[in-house]
Amino acid sequence: MLHLYDTATREVKELAMREPGKVSIYLCGPTVYGPPHLGHGRATLVYDIMRRYLTWRGLEVRFVSNITDIEDKIIERAEREGRPWQDITTKCETMWWRAMDAINFERPTDIPHATEWVTEMVEMIADLMAAESAYLTDDGVYLDVQSVPGYGLLAHQSLEDMRSGGGDREVVGAAHKRHPADFVLWKLSKPGEPAWPSPWGEGRPGWHSECVVMSLGILGEGFDLHCGGQDLRFPHHENERAQAVAWGREFARHWMHNGFVVDAEGEKMSKSLGNVSNLLDLVDQYDPRAYRMVLLQSHYRSPVTISATNIDAAVASLGGLDGFAGRARSAQLDPGASSSVAPDPEVMAQFIAAMDDDLDTPRATALLFDSVRRANTAMNTRTPEAGALVAAVFEICTAVGLELSVAADVPAEAAAKAAALDAARGAKDFATADALRTELQGDGWTVETGPSGTTLRR
RNA sequence: GGCGACGUGGCCGAGUGGCUUAGGCAACGGCCUGCAAAGCCGUGUACAUGGGUUCGAUUCCCAUCGUCGCCUCCA
Numbered sequence A: 001m002l003h004l005y006d007t008a009t010r011e012v013k014e015l016a017m018r019e020p021g022k023v024s025i026y027l028c029g030p031t032v033y034g035p036p037h038l039g040h041g042r043a044t045l046v047y048d049i050m051r052r053y054l055t056w057r058g059l060e061v062r063f064v065s066n067i068t069d070i071e072d073k074i075i076e077r078a079e080r081e082g083r084p085w086q087d088i089t090t091k092c093e094t095m096w097w098r099a100m101d102a103i104n105f106e107r108p109t110d111i112p113h114a115t116e117w118v119t120e121m122v123e124m125i126a127d128l129m130a131a132e133s134a135y136l137t138d139d140g141v142y143l144d145v146q147s148v149p150g151y152g153l154l155a156h157q158s159l160e161d162m163r164s165g166g167g168d169r170e171v172v173g174a175a176h177k178r179h180p181a182d183f184v185l186w187k188l189s190k191p192g193e194p195a196w197p198s199p200w201g202e203g204r205p206g207w208h209s210e211c212v213v214m215s216l217g218i219l220g221e222g223f224d225l226h227c228g229g230q231d232l233r234f235p236h237h238e239n240e241r242a243q244a245v246a247w248g249r250e251f252a253r254h255w256m257h258n259g260f261v262v263d264a265e266g267e268k269m270s271k272s273l274g275n276v277s278n279l280l281d282l283v284d285q286y287d288p289r290a291y292r293m294v295l296l297q298s299h300y301r302s303p304v305t306i307s308a309t310n311i312d313a314a315v316a317s318l319g320g321l322d323g324f325a326g327r328a329r330s331a332q333l334d335p336g337a338s339s340s341v342a343p344d345p346e347v348m349a350q351f352i353a354a355m356d357d358d359l360d361t362p363r364a365t366a367l368l369f370d371s372v373r374r375a376n377t378a379m380n381t382r383t384p385e386a387g388a389l390v391a392a393v394f395e396i397c398t399a400v401g402l403e404l405s406v407a408a409d410v411p412a413e414a415a416a417k418a419a420a421l422d423a424a425r426g427a428k429d430f431a432t433a434d435a436l437r438t439e440l441q442g443d444g445w446t447v448e449t450g451p452s453g454t455t456l457r458r
Numbered sequence B: 001g002g003c004g005a006c007g008u009g010g011c012c013g014a015g016u017g018g019c020u021u022a023g024g025c026a027a028c029g030g031c032c033u034g035c036a037a038a039g040c041c042g043u044g045u046a047c048a049u050g051g052g053u054u055c056g057a058u059u060c061c062c063a064u065c066g067u068c069g070c071c072u073c074c075a
Helices: A038-056 A072-081 A085-102 A114-130 A159-164 A207-219 A230-247 A279-285 A289-296 A308-330 A345-356 A361-380 A386-399 A412-426 A430-442
Strands: A003-006 A011-014 A022-027 A060-065 A134-136 A140-143 A183-188 A203-205 A225-229 A255-258 A446-450 A453-457
Touching: A003 A255, A022 A038, A022 A207, A038 A060, A038 A085, A038 A225, A038 A255, A038 A279, A038 A289, A038 A386, A060 A207, A072 A085, A085 A279, A114 A134, A114 A140, A114 A183, A114 A203, A114 A207, A114 A230, A140 A230, A183 A207, A183 A230, A203 A207, A207 A230, A225 A230, A230 A255, A279 A289, A289 A308, A289 A361, A308 A361, A308 A386, A308 A446, A308 A453, A345 A361, A345 A386, A361 A386, A412 A430, A412 A446, A412 A453, A430 A446
Parallel strands: A022 A060, A022 A225, A225 A255
Antiparallel strands: A003 A011, A134 A140, A140 A183, A183 A203, A446 A453
């Protein structure tokens, strides 16, 4: 079974399932106050690949990912632009799904919104108050982290060390808090701000509270896996866990974090540095599959550079894969063909071994390309094993969410030119044939002329 | 200050104490082709630096240099 690095224990260990055959996963989703960027894209793609793979292995995956639709950033923007905050969240969420659909992110099984879970959050906070793990100040309710055993599990730092760090950084709400690391569970609202009722006054939930309540509410105690970007490890995930512990609930049993997206200079893309690239720009300008391909070729925990060079190389490699898919179809060996056979078992075993080893997609991708080469050779020589190899290639692509474009839409005009090209070649009128080919290439087509005629590909 | 990651061939990017030492992109040579394209075959003295351990290190250890991340904005 799948083995994954666990941030809490810092070792690769088997992803244990609470219920055999069923996997429960919670992924921290976006706060909808701006356009999705490359970092969001990586986080969703990494887990999309994992989720598809687990499903492909025959497991029933419950994959929950939230939308944070109430948060300070949203309120700030609403005030700045003088429009209702719901206007921002609905528009940004629409944009989010447009980008996610473009990169072929399979929708989660559950998509809870923070605003739908406020009542449950208030109940949790009341419990924490009753247990004296939380306290009220004049601006909200805070969690007393010193009351939480094992605080720092994910940060791998003691409260002491965390405190000595930070340095000149301003501690949010320092004046009200018992400890600098204490964080807000319920924020009392100022006039005009969005507000929900609570025993402590009207207000809104703190960022860290929603994910605890929603993950436990939907998946139940001791769910299998909690994941997100490295930047959520601390404080967000640490604080989620702290609330669960203080609440007396068993939380996630395994923690997974993906590496950052870095720019050409090797610096992390982050909103505060202002070096984020819009995910929609990427999918509009390039083959939307290119991002997935780049990520497949690097390990999910390593930082990955996204640059034109990188993406271009991925686009080129996808072209090769599409060409392969086209050839497979011509040979009646693609998955839809009646003569299709079972995927080569040895290739599939190697694929599973790679993926089960902490999602070693680089190794799996190498295997994919090796299999493509073997399948090409087998097709060229019409060897019987071609079918199984071709099937293995398609199978791997399915398992990682890579769609090969088998049928390129060739406009009638281009198709006519291709036919004319073949006719000219048949008549040994090579001058005309070459002219037609140059013309087609000028239109951006890759012109492949084989024994059975000319095929076009973009 | 504390914790952590990393430095691989033209570029991207895996991995390993010695065995044909990934894969992608690009380049070059060949096969194929009317010529190409696509495909296939082949080519490139890669592992930051200095020590150490070892029969043997890119892989282990130490040091140095460099890059990056986290230590309450962030996927």
